[in-house]
Amino acid sequence: MSDESSNKVPNNQNTNSRKSRRDFLKSIGYTGAAIAAGGAAIYTGYRYEHAKGKSGMVTVLTNDNRLVQVPIDQIHEFKPDPHALQKRGRQGLEGRRWVMVIDLAKCRNARKCVEACQSAHHLRPHEYHINTLIMQDAPNTAPYYMPKPCQHCDNPPCVSVCPVDATFKRQDGIVLIDNERCIGCRFCMAACPYSARMFHWQEPVLAQEYETSFTEYDVELNTPQRKGTISKCLFSADRLRENEMPYCVTACPNSVFYFGDENEDAVTNGTTKETVRLSQLLKQNAGYRLMPELGTQPRVYYLPPKNRLFDAPDKELTGNHSTQTT
Amino acid sequence: MAQKNNHTTLQETNLDNIAGDILRPVGLNIKFHAWMGFLTLTLLACLYAYWIQFNEGLIVTGLRDYVSWGMYLASFVFFVAASLIGMLISGVLGLLGQDWIKPIARIAEIIAVAFAAVAGLVIVSDMGRPERLPYVFMYGRIQSPILWDVTVVTTYLVISLLLWFIPLLPDLAIAKTRMHHAPKWLSTVYNFLSLKWTHHPDQYKILFRTTRILLILVIPTAFAIHTVTSWLFAVNPRAGWDSTIFGPYFLTGAFVAGAAGLILAMYFFSKNYKLSSYITADHFNKMGKLLLLTAIVYLYFNINEFLVPGYKLKTADAIHLKELFTGHYAWLFWTVQLGGLVIPILLLLFKPMRKPLPLTIIALVVFIGSWFKRYLIVIPTMEHPYLPKQFVPAEWIVYEPTLIETAITIGPLIMVLMIITILSKLFPVVPIWEMAGMGEDETNDHKKAE
Numbered sequence: 001m002s003d004e005s006s007n008k009v010p011n012n013q014n015t016n017s018r019k020s021r022r023d024f025l026k027s028i029g030y031t032g033a034a035i036a037a038g039g040a041a042i043y044t045g046y047r048y049e050h051a052k053g054k055s056g057m058v059t060v061l062t063n064d065n066r067l068v069q070v071p072i073d074q075i076h077e078f079k080p081d082p083h084a085l086q087k088r089g090r091q092g093l094e095g096r097r098w099v100m101v102i103d104l105a106k107c108r109n110a111r112k113c114v115e116a117c118q119s120a121h122h123l124r125p126h127e128y129h130i131n132t133l134i135m136q137d138a139p140n141t142a143p144y145y146m147p148k149p150c151q152h153c154d155n156p157p158c159v160s161v162c163p164v165d166a167t168f169k170r171q172d173g174i175v176l177i178d179n180e181r182c183i184g185c186r187f188c189m190a191a192c193p194y195s196a197r198m199f200h201w202q203e204p205v206l207a208q209e210y211e212t213s214f215t216e217y218d219v220e221l222n223t224p225q226r227k228g229t230i231s232k233c234l235f236s237a238d239r240l241r242e243n244e245m246p247y248c249v250t251a252c253p254n255s256v257f258y259f260g261d262e263n264e265d266a267v268t269n270g271t272t273k274e275t276v277r278l279s280q281l282l283k284q285n286a287g288y289r290l291m292p293e294l295g296t297q298p299r300v301y302y303l304p305p306k307n308r309l310f311d312a313p314d315k316e317l318t319g320n321h322s323t324q325t326t
Numbered sequence: 327m328a329q330k331n332n333h334t335t336l337q338e339t340n341l342d343n344i345a346g347d348i349l350r351p352v353g354l355n356i357k358f359h360a361w362m363g364f365l366t367l368t369l370l371a372c373l374y375a376y377w378i379q380f381n382e383g384l385i386v387t388g389l390r391d392y393v394s395w396g397m398y399l400a401s402f403v404f405f406v407a408a409s410l411i412g413m414l415i416s417g418v419l420g421l422l423g424q425d426w427i428k429p430i431a432r433i434a435e436i437i438a439v440a441f442a443a444v445a446g447l448v449i450v451s452d453m454g455r456p457e458r459l460p461y462v463f464m465y466g467r468i469q470s471p472i473l474w475d476v477t478v479v480t481t482y483l484v485i486s487l488l489l490w491f492i493p494l495l496p497d498l499a500i501a502k503t504r505m506h507h508a509p510k511w512l513s514t515v516y517n518f519l520s521l522k523w524t525h526h527p528d529q530y531k532i533l534f535r536t537t538r539i540l541l542i543l544v545i546p547t548a549f550a551i552h553t554v555t556s557w558l559f560a561v562n563p564r565a566g567w568d569s570t571i572f573g574p575y576f577l578t579g580a581f582v583a584g585a586a587g588l589i590l591a592m593y594f595f596s597k598n599y600k601l602s603s604y605i606t607a608d609h610f611n612k613m614g615k616l617l618l619l620t621a622i623v624y625l626y627f628n629i630n631e632f633l634v635p636g637y638k639l640k641t642a643d644a645i646h647l648k649e650l651f652t653g654h655y656a657w658l659f660w661t662v663q664l665g666g667l668v669i670p671i672l673l674l675l676f677k678p679m680r681k682p683l684p685l686t687i688i689a690l691v692v693f694i695g696s697w698f699k700r701y702l703i704v705i706p707t708m709e710h711p712y713l714p715k716q717f718v719p720a721e722w723i724v725y726e727p728t729l730i731e732t733a734i735t736i737g738p739l740i741m742v743l744m745i746i747t748i749l750s751k752l753f754p755v756v757p758i759w760e761m762a763g764m765g766e767d768e769t770n771d772h773k774k775a776e
Contacts, residue, residue: 126718128717133717134714157562160469161472161561164458164461165465186454187558190559191563195391195713198391201384202385228383228384
């Protein structure tokens, strides 16, 4: 519905060029509905056919909370405006300061966070936004597992060095990467002391699917991924916009992750859904940040691996250079 | 020697002789065509390698997420370094009134122009999205050292090009009527490029004034290009790069590489172009001393760069230094440091070693060592991030350049040789007018006026 979509993305009809683009899409939508398949409107056609069997009308909830009925043949697919996606992606969620707390005592390297992240962001098994590392701080201290996402630094070295504003810091604290802007110089990778960034050395794993089914680039999900550009942990900015917690946080079976808003001083455990005070959690457990001496001011906090629930990894088995080729 | 003939009146016979000597190798002979043909074929092979990389992605290189900058960046630093010799010779020594540099100043500028022109291409070969190069100008952020680098390298290229071209004007005017053996179009080109030069004293005055301004400008620009290049590394919080002396460390290293490169070119031109009465043994001796001086200064910065962190042995620095001194890179490190720096310094202290042939051999070793020195600056640091490298394929752990990557690295070097060949084969490499003492009255007037 034109009303509905323009409410969702207000600047959709701001200019003539966008308007004509909308008209164009609209006409494609009609054609797709009519012939049930074809070109970019295959999905629309599918939805139409699917709904046609049930009734000639469909009930729709509008933005102002009214239930209305609409003839199905009047429906056309909502297609996000790429400019609007870029704009909201670069602004971030107003009034939020996202923060993550990782409880090292609970991690047993299940790697569910890694898998959920890779599946959401279309990555290969060795392409990481979040990786779980085996850490040993000193020869006589016990090793422990450490999930390592991007630290979303408040003083991010990667953002400083980027020559084209491809990687940027949002008002809600998230550091994102725009792979439509990235020139692939990899200065940000050199600058990141946490090795948090990855580069698409080859075509992304879903490159062929991207070719057949066109998806608009969403900077908050960083898909479709692109060869020759940087990718990185996004704190699942797309999930946060939907009021959901990040993929890794909800995928963890061992209640390792807390996620929340620093402004609210509250973080919620992704497994137990228990919400606690951020300041108290950090104070009571002596929370810390990685390499604070570098002055990067990370937004990811760690709780020390005290009273670990799981056995320390066998050093013989894991070593420092474990590999997992796929 | 020609430049000793101060205050002698200009003799046509003298000029004829000098112009004859210097212009003899100018022109397109069979050797030029064969050499350029060879370079073109090699370049095509390198471009094919780049075509593969362009299509497949940087996966065809040895680069991976940990070592994400490799040989391309090392080569880029080397190219910028080698181009700095133009400034050292014409700028620093020229402004200090060192007249002995006159016959070799143009060769130094040719080297500067060639390396500075291609340095940018080396960076493009490293980019994952080379077609987005215009974004640097469209969306450039002034905070990023890459923007500074683009700005100063371009500026340096323009100034160096002018410093090559403006002092060439009188030579073009001299040469356009004397190119009997060269193709006719070359005379036409000379006539066009000489900008109606008539050897009028006023023209010389303008030439001296312009050159002087450019020589003053080129010094800060050259300092800037290599300091900024060093900052591409020094601004990153990584052991081995996190250094406050990276600017001067790179700059002095650049003078070593550049001086060595100039000696190689001097030897080639004096032998091959039979210019040994202009590029004399004395020039080699003096360049040997210059190489010695720059190498000693560079050694001093090397000692600072390794001894100070080595004394403290902070965790990350300790890993880095251990890797260099006794680890994976030890053989390369000691070969470069001893063979490319310490031993040349010791040898150059002795006068017989500063004779043309021994000096050229030493310069060749230093020049190659300079390239590997940049390799040692870029790669080992990247191989040792703060956090462990785990759960990645084995080839991600240690960097090994691939064949395709090597070919793409060689490509720009071929382009440098092509530029040097064209500039030195189509135009006189030694300034005829300065050798013949033309325009000297104007110089002296100008110097008095200063």
